[in-house]
Amino acid sequence: MADLQEAENWVYNVLCSEKSLDKQIELYNEIADTYDKMCVDTLYYFPEALSRELETFNLRRDSKILDVGAGTGRLGQLLHLLQYTNIDALDGSEKMLQHSRNLPNVYKNFTQALVVADNELPIPENTYDVALMCGSGGPAHIDVTAYKQLIRVVKPGGQVYINQI
Numbered sequence: 001m002a003d004l005q006e007a008e009n010w011v012y013n014v015l016c017s018e019k020s021l022d023k024q025i026e027l028y029n030e031i032a033d034t035y036d037k038m039c040v041d042t043l044y045y046f047p048e049a050l051s052r053e054l055e056t057f058n059l060r061r062d063s064k065i066l067d068v069g070a071g072t073g074r075l076g077q078l079l080h081l082l083q084y085t086n087i088d089a090l091d092g093s094e095k096m097l098q099h100s101r102n103l104p105n106v107y108k109n110f111t112q113a114l115v116v117a118d119n120e121l122p123i124p125e126n127t128y129d130v131a132l133m134c135g136s137g138g139p140a141h142i143d144v145t146a147y148k149q150l151i152r153v154v155k156p157g158g159q160v161y162i163n164q165i
């Protein structure tokens with residue numbers, strides 16, 4: 001295992017440092033193949049925490065779920081194990097999303113798009129029961145001002161769940 005302190009420094013000083021979203025997506029494209037190892041090295045547990053908490057929502061297993069900033073699909077894999085059957089993946093990085101595309105039976109549909117304040121997502125309004133943001137909000141990631149784009153695609157009475165880095 002790589003030195004934990006060194007790996008954490010990289011997350012705070014490089015991954016979460018101020019930069020344009022284009023630069024950030026470029027960075028995710030570069031690290032897509034090593035992202036899962038980085039999660040292990042930094043003891044990143046957000047998908048585990050979110051999937052456990054989701055169980056307290058008592059959702060139907062066929063609830064239509066959008067995994068926002070799905071990345072390599074770590075959350076989707078856990079939800080699949082928990083027998084959620086109707087999950088779509090969205091991410092701004094095609095290289096990260098490619099890993100999710102390669103997971104058998106986890107996700108149904110894939111959208112490559114940026115979640116930003118002034119651009120409507122290419123998804124009809126009121127589509128999802130739940131939108132989940134797992135580690136995809138925060139500095140140089142999805143900004144609070146863009147949350148309205150997620151609210152638009154969630155059905156009235158649905159839920160948006162956010163845990164941010």
Ligand SMILES: C[S@@+](CC[C@H](N)C(=O)[O-])C[C@H]1O[C@@H](n2cnc3c(N)ncnc32)[C@H](O)[C@@H]1O
Binds near residue numbers: 070143
């Ligand atoms: C820290 S990773 C989290 C990936 C996955 N949810 C997980 O927990 O392992 C953040 C992901 O959000 C995506 N992302 C960041 N900002 C984004 C934005 N504004 N729009 C779309 N995707 C974004 C990145 O491409 C990356 O795949």
